[in-house]
Amino acid sequence: MIDPLETAREVLRTEAAALEVLANALPDDFTGVVDLIAGLSGRVIVTGMGKSGHIARKIAATFASTGTPSMFVHPAEASHGDMGMIGADDVVLMLSNSGEAAELRDMIEHTRRFQVPLIGISSRPGSTLMQAADHLLTIPALPEACGIGMVPTTSTTLTLALGDALAVALLRRRNFRPEDFSVFHPGGKLGAQMARVSTLMHAKIPVVAPDTPMAEALLVMTAGGFGIGAVVDGGRLTGVITDGDLRRNIDHLMERTAGDVATPDPLTVPPDMLAAAALAILNDRKISVLVICEGDVPVGVLHIHDLLRAGVA
Incomplete structure (x- = not known):
């Protein structure tokens, strides 16, 4: 019988090791992306399909709560009318481990047609997404923690962590303070602690x-x-x-x-x-x-x- 505790340790060690690899080899475009977003007059439109979409929602929420205007747009919904949510002053942050999700192609084409800056996060620099993107945030192509190489685990952890790194780098660039944080968290425990x-x-x-x-x-x-x-x-x-x-x-x-x-x-x-x-x-x-x-x-x-x-x- 497989020990679930040993499985848990194996998963956590695999993902922790992957994060260490990413920390020691951050994408060359990382600083340029921070500069781009910091000078943005519009919003960061974060998008992704499937598990990448769930990670994209969290990244968008973290941006928005730390002073970077941001929202999630579902790529499939974008193809059916929501493309109008992307403005000329915005930037699109697109997540796809493979870089080949078919649902992303209409949005990629839209950014190219209207010259909206496109930032890609993927483990495959030669993918459709990364070839089209203006800024490449390539994550290490490391084994998934599932053991069968199919369940998004390591890849989603790396993507989420890279999104957190961007948000915190922007937070510090803007000298974002606890009182600023309270503006975006008026309810719940954080809101109470930040109340005057x-x-x-x-x-x-x-x-x-x-x-x-x-x-x-x-x-x-x-x-x-x-x-x-x-x-x-x-x-x-x-x-x-x-x-x-x-x-x-x-x-x-x-x-x-x-x-x-x-x-x-x-x-x-x-x-x-x-x-x-x-x-x-x-x-x-x-x-x-x-x-x-x-x-x-x-x-x-x-x-x-x-x-x-x-x-x-």
């Missing part, structure tokens, strides 16, 4: 003046529901009253004012801070609430539960 404090904070702040009697300050804190009171004088935050401050001043508490009890110069964060960074501060300081300030003017309150509900953790 300003999008999660509460604008209604439990505010008391420095001379507010603690009996009244306690009512404001309780109504606020955050377990704190912001001591504000002339529009400036001068202190924060927390549950810890109340315990430390329990003796004769009702004889004191908010200014007497508050912690001066409290920790605050700006509204444009990343939510993930704010969560790190809360965890590090072992506190549950932050006052959000623009300069020394309070503009909101952020509770750790707001971050947890948003999926930041």
